[in-house]
């Protein structure tokens with residue numbers, strides 16, 4: 001059973017919750033009997049919190065299902081992503097302050113590298129830098145199609161967003177990203193008759209874009225996915241009576257936070273220290289902080305086990321700055337697993353640590369890792385339970401019923 005509307009249980013308490021998400025945290029041993037990235041990392045600060053707190057494994061969607069970052073974050077925020085599917089296009093657009101209204105359609109774009117036969121040989125164009133990709137986006141802005149307004153905006157590195165607006169379009173479109181190399185980008189296909197106009201517009205735009213990029217050394221192709229329009233989600237204030245803020249480097253995560261009404265904290269730098277300082281600088285303005293670390297996922301996707309270990313260690317080294325703020329609840333987890341061994345997101349449950357000195361019932365685990373989480377007191381649970389668990393441990397939920 002899931003209580004979908006906690007509104008009637010919310011208590012007027014001034015406690016503070018921090019949700020620290022290391023994207024793609026969950027991993028696998030590279031060899032049988034080995035340790036995962038998190039277990040390999042030297043994490044004395046997380047281990048101390050594990051010893052004082054309670055561990056478990058969260059399941060982003062349901063058993064065996066591999067999630068994208070968007071739906072996985074919605075689960076952590078308490079929004080059922082199966083009932084409320086939000087395409088990546090809207091998340092990316094919101095993340096770079098591009099508005100998407102009803103009737104508009106947004107898509108997440110990847111620059112990719114094609115061979116002479118038009119086959120994808122690199123889904124991320126060699127992870128080209130923002131300095132290389134932004135000028136290409138500027139050139140794509142020159143594409144005009146009668147009857148529709150088009151907005152193109154660079155997101156970060158090989159990522160961009162394209163929005164078709166003002167033409168009463170439907171987002172019911174098949175993605176062009178085959179999600180693998182060795183295949184050509186697919187055509188945009190309408191899932192129903194009402195979406196045919198949008199499909200035709202996007203295919204025309206892609207055709208023109210390919211002409212502009214054909215001589216690019218790395219980004220000579222593109223794929224689109226996550227076609228979507230604004231889903232009109234409730235805000236954290238409406239859902240949980242929380243003043244919520246997001247601290248994230250990558251726009252997509254700022255986008256998913258904005259979808260549920262979180263403020264976006266601007267800050268300099270990209271390191272965990274920079275992010276935790278941003279939390280400290282705004283500590284008195286909010287009740288809830290979502291802090292996102294991206295590189296753990298990127299290194300996982302690149303199969304870089306040691307790189308992912310170092311990212312986790314870097315977060316741990318900076319952690320005292322966050323703990324020193326004395327949050328009533330600190331949750332450390334991931335949105336999904338991205339084992340370096342598999343080089344992609346996976347279905348494996350996600351390590352979850354809840355630290356709440358005044359209210360937690362500690363379990364017997366003494367370190368933060370996948371196997372410790374398997375024995376943790378929370379067991380395995382839906383990521384949708386994150387917000388009720390956090391609110392409860394922050395003493396922000398009254399009892400249910402008389």
Ligand SMILES: O=C(O)[C@H](O)COP(=O)(O)O
Nearest residue numbers: 069110123124159252297
């Ligand atoms: O990094 C991202 O944007 C996503 O987590 C993965 O997207 P990609 O597989 O297209 O890089």
